[in-house]
Amino acid sequence: MGFKCGIVGLPNVGKSTLFNALTSSKNAQAANFPFCTIDPNIGIVDIPDKRLDKLHQLSNSNKKINTNITFVDIAGLVKGASKGEGLGNKFLSHIREVDAIIHLVRCFDSENIQHVNKKIDPVSDLETIKTEILLADINQIEKKLQKNNKKKMDEKEVKLLEVVLDKLNKGNDLKDYDDLDSQKTLKNVGIISNKPYIIVNNVDEKNLKDGNQYTEILKEKYPNQKHIVICADIEDQITDLKPDERADYMQNIGLKKTGLDQLIRTGYDLLNLKTFFTSGPKETRAWTIKKNTNAQVAAGVIHTDFEKNFIRAEAVSFEDFERFGSAEKAKENGKLRVEGKDYLVQDGDVLFFRVNP
Secondary structure, eight states: OOEEEEEEOSTTSSHHHHHHHHTTOOOSOOOSSTTSOOSOEEEEEEOOOHHHHHHHHHHTOSEEEOOEEEEEEOOOOOTTGGGTOTTHHHHHHHHTTOSEEEEEEEOOOOSSSOOTTSSOOHHHHHHHHHHHHHHHHHHHHHHHTSHHHHTTSOHHHHHHHHHHHHHHHTTOOOTTOOSHHHHHHHHHHTOOTTSOEEEEEEOOGGGTTTOOHHHHHHHHHOTTSEEEEEOHHHHHHHHHSOHHHHHHHHHHHTOOSOHHHHHHHHHHHHTTEEEEEEESSSEEEEEEEETTOBHHHHHHHHOHHHHHTEEEEEEEEHHHHHHHSSHHHHHHTTOOEEEOTTOBOOTTEEEEEEEOO
16 A cells, blocks of 8 residues: 545645656646646656665565555635635545645745735635635534434444534644544545645745745744645756756755655655565565554555465564575574564564465
């Protein structure tokens, strides 16, 4: 499994430009008028991992398979989207399907690019989006709690939705509902307000290194959220360069990490994700799991039968695999561990699963 991020924001903040850069494509139309993106553009991007490359080399595998991240460029949102204004209904249906939200906020001045609200105010822009999501969730829960629909739910689900509705009406967040049952209920209802999000500050080239007054305002207003500063135009230019030219270009402009690298790292942290590997002559592959996933559940990520018929896992850390050159050599040196179903898989583990036929 990988993870899916929805890029959202007001019209003309650079969503499609960023999407094109992240996915190395020109699929998303980027234009200087509202709603140039109507249906969502979807791009699946391999997540680069030097550990995977090394394992592929050491195992001399026929194939190398990266884990991936899916980006969804969602139609621009405007005030009133929760009531169907603009492309609101489409926006809300698409955003319900993602794991995390990238709030792209305009933090640059330009006379050449229209702003839907006629002025640059990143806090107001972000609050517009969050408010529309909040109103959409309130509307969604109210529908679920109508008399006819209420009969289809058990008492525990009804009580949860009533409490959540009260919180949303008061403008409170939903961070308390992190248990699996609550998450499952809220996901089935289509709640968006509890989705984790990253604030991506889109600046111009001259403010890429140190940010500007707009990025500082956002950090002060949302000190507990994850922030990334990017320049969508620069990211798009990097995409057009050959791989051997990118490093020189980035060094010249003082850019240490691309927007994609920043989003991958931040997304993994935000969603509590880890990577484990399988490696052999046929293929070397990276797999994405949640933090604190046990070995039996991790086996199920590969195939449901692996989880059902799980016997044990044989584990080697990436560092030991690299040091000794193979799982066999690691075993000879006492570095291969036999783990049961309750073993919590660690980031970088190279795993070999034993299952009943």
